Amino acid sequence: MMPVLEVKDLSVSLHTPRGLVRLISQIDFSLNPGEKFGIVGESGCGKSLTALSIMSLLPANAIMSGEIWFQGKNIQNLTEKQLRRMRGNRISMIFQEPMSALNPVKTIGAQIAEGLLLHLRINKKEAEIRTKQLLDSVGLPVSRFSLNLFPHQLSGGQRQRVMIAIAIACQPDVLIADEPTTALDVTVQERILDLINEIVEDSRMSLLMISHDLGIIAQTTERMVVMYAGNIVESGTTVDVFQSMVHPYTYGLFSAIPKPNRHLHARERLYSIPGQVPEPDARPVGCNFADRCFQVEEICRITPPDMKIIHGQHKVACYRPISHK
């Protein structure tokens, strides 16, 4: 099966007053039709930048290298007009902050219909009918939610539902969800994730779920990559990574999850990975994680490790992956 989206050796650098800073490098992954794929990593590791590269919406001072293939086309070869036809139509994106990602002065109905009118050849009447269906399908029935509501009249969860309606309006092939529930509370988060899951499965979209939350990735994806300081450190099926994580960073992440069933003594502290993520302009020569790793070796500080196969699809960028045998 040909992947719908393929990211090959993607690197992005940014022009800053301190010179050219590389933010992400050698990002490689592919997304099959109908597949649910996750990117997990902490803030600032380059998850969102990866998403923006795919949408070809990097800021003007960014330089990108590598290739991004979408439906058999290299998006760098597309004209601005072709890109616009692709965005919102074939690939669309749900943003993190439903508060700020909606236009405050336009009604939700108008904002959903906009995308429809832009990409599909339909008239206003048809767009209105479709908008109502969309609102229905994201759990905002028209009987209770008027198309004429403004974003500030809705709660955070409701706004995120509107965002989802906008994103799926044109039945895209790929849906990118960039931290879709980070701004919401946990109960609302569950329902939004269920909704995304349901929509993706019903309409056979591919999902690219970006999150810092391992729980969300476990709940929504089939395959995943773990990113650290601009690199992919581990990739594989979600089951593989969760059951037998091999990179010390992934291992650290899992150890840092609070486990309510374990009897925690008052003095016992939650595990945290020592040290801090290196700044993008001060990354070490070798492995980015070397300074924080509990089993660092000499070679780790000399050259960065390449991705190697553990078994099947499970790959890791580490000289000394954790063994589970």
Next chain:
Amino acid sequence: MLWLIHACGDSTMVKQLKEVLQDGLYNRKFIIGSSITLLFFAMALLSYTWTPHSVEEINIAVKLAKPSLEYWLGTDHFGRDIFSMLIFGARNSVIVAMVAIVIGMGVGVPLGLIAAAKKGWIDETIMRFNDFTFAFPALISAIMITAILGPGSVNSIIAIGIFNIPVFARITRGTALSLWKREFILAAKSAGKGSIQISLEHILPNASNILIVQATIQFALGILAEAGLSYLGLGTQPPAPSWGKMLNDAQTFIHFAPQLAIYPGLTIAITVLGLNLFGDGLRDVLDPKLRRSR
């Protein structure tokens, strides 16, 4: 006044307007400012149907008359009714200031939007040209333009309009630049919209508050500029009355008929004050952040 607001329909536009008006009723600046502004517009409109006397009616027999039932504010040195001239002058001021704003916004706002959307050399060109126009003091450039085009109310409209352009271009660009950094613009881009569409559908509606407030301020400045130009004889030409012209005429008689200067002077001052208060109040009322905190 609340019942009037509640009596209106329920469409979204009306709803928004209602909200703004309701907030406005708690804002003293807005109440005073809008009352004066409304009065001023009412005067201007009134001049189309009725003035106590014709403004061109010269009656030397009653020149420099004191206020009376016949002549509410007295007469000038030609025996013209001052009250009628003030009402007529209001119309004149409204037209000049209004058309000048239409010119200023019509050219300035699109320029500002383009500059913010395209950035780079287009932005540079537009803004440097702006700075160039801005470098001349407003009234001086207006005098210069009327000196080239010749005096008259049409030319003073053009002159004031031209000095409005960079004001609107600059404020539109500034607002647009900060809006372009907002996440909903990124969302709009990711929905496949081009920069022209984003400018019109997302930037402009979000900048409209600020533009409306700026328009009221430019309106007041336009009235002042018109009065200034007419005072110098470059604006409205006689016999059409204008506040600035009335001030100029009054100069000769300032020692024995000071009321001739006081009335138009006071009218200009009150109108400009009213418009400024209105603009200030409107800014408070339209600002969603201030509104939420109330």
